[in-house]
Amino acid sequence: MRAMNASDNYMTVPEENINYIAAMDIGSNKISLSIGQTLDGRFDALLGVVHHQCQGITSGRITNLEAVTATIRKLLCEAIEIIGFSVTEVFVGITDPEIAVHRNTAMVAVAGDSITSEDIADVLEAAETAMPLRENEAILHVIPEQFLVNGHPVDDPVGRSGVRLDVETTVLTVPRSSIVNVDRVCRAAGLTVRDIFFSPLGTLQAVTHPRQRQLGVLLLDIGAGTTDVVMMEGDRLRYCDVVPIGGQSFTESLANGLRCLREEAETIKIKCGMASPAYLNNPDLAVDSSLLCGSAPVTYGQVSHILESRISEILHIALNRLHYAGIGLTAPHSIVITGGTAQLNGLRAFIQELIELPVEVGFANLPAGMFDLARQPVFSSSVGLVMYASTHDQGHSPRMTVQMTEKKNNNVFKKLADFFGGFFD
Ligand SMILES: Nc1ncnc2c1ncn2[C@@H]1O[C@H](COP(=O)(O)OP(=O)(O)OP(=O)(O)O)[C@@H](O)[C@H]1O
Ligand SMILES: [Mg+2]
The missing domain is CATH 3.30.420.40 (ATPase, nucleotide binding domain)
Structure with a gap:
């Protein structure tokens, strides 16, 4: 080709x-x-x-x-x-990590015979202006979730006739700094x-695909310093969160736990992962000593134990916050993991076993x-x-x-x- x-x-x-x-x-x-x-x-x-x-x-x-x-x-x-x-x-x-999600509504009177894109811009601007903000809080997104014309929900109000246009929005804010x-x-x-x-x-x-977003999908972008959590359902944004922990903390925990250099810990993380076939068969198997430049021997069991505790910590925080936001995760919801840390060997299977929902690695x-190369989760x-x-x-x-x-x-x-x-x- x-x-x-x-x-x-x-x-x-x-x-x-x-x-x-x-x-x-x-x-x-x-x-x-x-x-x-x-x-x-x-x-x-x-x-x-x-x-x-x-x-x-x-x-x-x-x-x-x-x-x-x-x-x-x-x-x-x-x-x-x-x-x-x-x-x-x-x-x-x-x-x-201080991303905040607010729900807001706004209304404008429609001047002309039918609703125009200017009316849409006006009502969204009204939603933005009406949003009460804390000091040092700034608006990042005003996402329209539902428009109402004369009080009736419509998918696309442009061209409709009416005297009143309402919008329900999701507003995302971050620190102004x-x-x-x-x-x-x-x-x-x-x-x-x-x-x-x-x-x-x-x-x-x-x-993700439109069908997944309709059915409900939880995206976990597990990067180096953060795990970004976003949930879409019915094609609407239901939830956003940023957990300030990512793959860097995996490396740091390995370096501390195995008493090795950070560079060695990063190589071990990427080469050994958390559940390589070798470990699954024999957790006492020693990791290739050439990865460690002279430190004491390390087993696959030790590596996996450390990595599992870090990923469990991230999931625990992310899912607890989701729960407190009143959002349940049940079929037909699915989970997509992406970001550099999603490339961790065995991570997908580990999360799937823990959460008991289908988990896939997200490629662009x-x-x-x-x-x-650009499709890599990183x-x-x-x-x-x-x-x-x-x-x-x-x-x-x-x-x-x-x-x-x-x-x-x-x-x-x-x-x-x-x-x-x-x-x-
Ligand atoms: N094969 C792999 N196995 C495990 N971890 C990996 C692998 N490849 C990359 N990583 C980890 O992915 C992380 C980088 O991911 P990414 O580039 O998505 O982060 P980032 O977007 O810069 O940071 P963040 O989104 O957290 O602000 C690093 O911690 C790196 O160690
Ligand atoms: Mg990232």
């Missing part, structure tokens, strides 16, 4: 319908910049992802502005060198922030083949953000804030694969 790239589309699609979009995911371990192509305002193709590890983020929050700015500058250079795009405006995805810091680092790196999103909303779009919904949020930004672009500057710097390079995916290569060694 011939590899596809964006230049193929130029043969058949008028250029004015094509736009490019850049999204940056700020994670506790890495910052990634994804470039996507939209066609008639819909996500059409992923053109590339560049990423760098960054020390300046703790549990999803920017804690070192200089380190993050320097990483973003590197990514902008690599976007030019590797993907062939110069970026001046981005959508940014964040998570924050989180948003200010994103803006600061982007400006310092020469970027304009087009919009900021709660990153798991993009991940959800990338790794991209065509297989050349996108395989990039779900990077890919998801560019998809989400494509469909939730409220901006007014239509195109060319992300510009191709050269005529499309046929080898872009080869270059990308080379670039990703080191990451997955």
Whole structure:
């Protein structure tokens, strides 16, 4: 099969319908910049992802502005060198342990004969303005859940006649400082922030299917410093949470418990996982001593015991909070795990056994083949953000804030694969 790239589309699609979009995911371990192509305002193709590890983020929050700015500058250079795009405006995805979910309603009087998109914008703005906020709390999303025309629920009010338009919304807020810091680092790196999103909303779009979202799906994006929890049911957002624990704490617990270096613990985590076949057959089996550079022998049983206790802790916190929010998990609900830590050997089966619901590892919904590297769970949020930004672009500057710097390079995916290569060694 011939590899596809964006230049193929130029043969058949008028250029004015094509736009490019850049999204940056700020994670506790890495910052990634994804470039996507939209066609008639819909996500059409992923053109590339560049990423760098960054020390300046703790549990999803920017804690070192200089380190993050320097990483973003590197990514902008690599976007030019590797993907062939110069970026001046981005959508940014964040998570924050203080994410809060509010329900709110608002109403506007309809001036004209029928409801227009301006009326929709007005009622959503009214919902945003009416939202009582704590000091240092800022609104990240106002998500319309239900519109009512003259008191009657309707799916799409545009074009309906009525005198009164109501909306029920879900409002997501984060500390204002989180948003200010994103803006600061982007400006310092020469970027304009087009919009900021709660990153798991993009991940959800990338790794789940409409049917799953109708039936009810709990997404766990288990990254390095956070576990993002989002629940959709009946195609509505029911729940959001961020547990400030992720795979970094697995590594730290292994380093402490096994009395080894952090680097050794990271290698053991990735190579041995929590329930490798060797361990299942014989928990006393020693882990390959070359992974430990001279420390005392370690068994698969010890490794798995430590990892199981950390993942149980995350699940305990996440599910308890879900329970206190009044949300039960029962069939036909399903669970999707993604993020770098979802790649932990044996994790899916462990969670499935514990929760007794179907659990799957979420891969970004991209065509297989050349996108395989970007489909890895570690990039779900990077890919998801560019998809989400494509469909939730409220901006007014239509195109060319992300510009191709050269005529499309046929080898872009080869270059990308080379670039990703080191990451997955
Ligand atoms: N094969 C693997 N097995 C276990 N853990 C892995 C594997 N590959 C990556 N990880 C872990 O995934 C984590 C990084 O995940 P990810 O890139 O999703 O985090 P992030 O988005 O930067 O951070 P966060 O979303 O928590 O803010 C690291 O802790 C890393 O050790
Ligand atoms: Mg992440």
